[in-house]
Amino acid sequence: MEGVSFTYPDTGVQALRDVSFTVMPGEKVALIGRTGAGKSTIAELLLRFYDPDSGSICVDDVPIQDYPLEALREQISYVPQDVFLFGDSVRNNIAFGLVGNAEKSPETYAAMAHIHREITDFPKQYDTLVGERGVTLSGGQKQRISIARAFIKEAPVIILDDCLSAVDADTEQQILGQMRQYLKDRTALIITHRISGLMHYDKILVMDNNTIAESGTHEELLLKGGIYAELLETAAKDDR
Numbered sequence: 001m002e003g004v005s006f007t008y009p010d011t012g013v014q015a016l017r018d019v020s021f022t023v024m025p026g027e028k029v030a031l032i033g034r035t036g037a038g039k040s041t042i043a044e045l046l047l048r049f050y051d052p053d054s055g056s057i058c059v060d061d062v063p064i065q066d067y068p069l070e071a072l073r074e075q076i077s078y079v080p081q082d083v084f085l086f087g088d089s090v091r092n093n094i095a096f097g098l099v100g101n102a103e104k105s106p107e108t109y110a111a112m113a114h115i116h117r118e119i120t121d122f123p124k125q126y127d128t129l130v131g132e133r134g135v136t137l138s139g140g141q142k143q144r145i146s147i148a149r150a151f152i153k154e155a156p157v158i159i160l161d162d163c164l165s166a167v168d169a170d171t172e173q174q175i176l177g178q179m180r181q182y183l184k185d186r187t188a189l190i191i192t193h194r195i196s197g198l199m200h201y202d203k204i205l206v207m208d209n210n211t212i213a214e215s216g217t218h219e220e221l222l223l224k225g226g227i228y229a230e231l232l233e234t235a236a237k238d239d240r
Helices: 038-045 069-074 090-094 106-112 117-119 137-150 169-181 218-224 227-239
Strands: 002-007 013-020 030-033 054-056 076-077 158-163 187-191 203-208 210-214
Touching: 002 038, 013 038, 013 210, 030 038, 030 227, 038 187, 054 069, 069 076, 076 117, 090 106, 090 137, 106 169, 106 227, 137 158, 137 169, 203 218, 203 227, 210 218, 210 227, 218 227
Parallel strands: 030 187, 030 203, 076 158, 158 187
Antiparallel strands: 002 013, 002 054, 203 210
16 A cells, blocks of 8 residues: 545545555554544455545555456455344354355354354354344354354455454453464454554554554564554553
């Protein structure tokens, strides 16, 4: 992504301003920042829900607009903030879209998403109906079932957009720990509002005022003593 700016056409609100960063194949990158900084907009542009007003987005040095839309999205597993479940069974929600991939076990991917044990406590386990939009489930359960659905796709790129906001910080770290083996050979962009537990990422991008204000590893950003260090200090105080 190079020099990207974007304003939502329906509201006129500028969401991104001259945003530039590079993610290498296999990198695990965290994208953090305060609410309204533009984090989710980056995910929307990568999936081509919108195109930028200016600047360029390339995948393997090829402009993203040159890829057929379906082919582009086949390469990306995406879990948005506002997850959507069908009024169907847990099993079918996880396995959605896997025509011809019956050998993949929803149970395996549910375990990776830290939801398998809870599903086995449901009245009909994986055959339990979740209700329209998952109304019978908690927010955290819906999020983790959506993560299992993303994992079972086995795409080379995964984008998680603050999709663990409904679980507590300790559970989030357990889930991210279980994800590491799955993400080992994949490129991952993890968008989060939680600052703790980011030391394992290859790179951290810090958004402020709708642009990338800082970039580096956990250690590098701490040494800078800038926005990241300030956010980390604030989070530590809140946890006391």
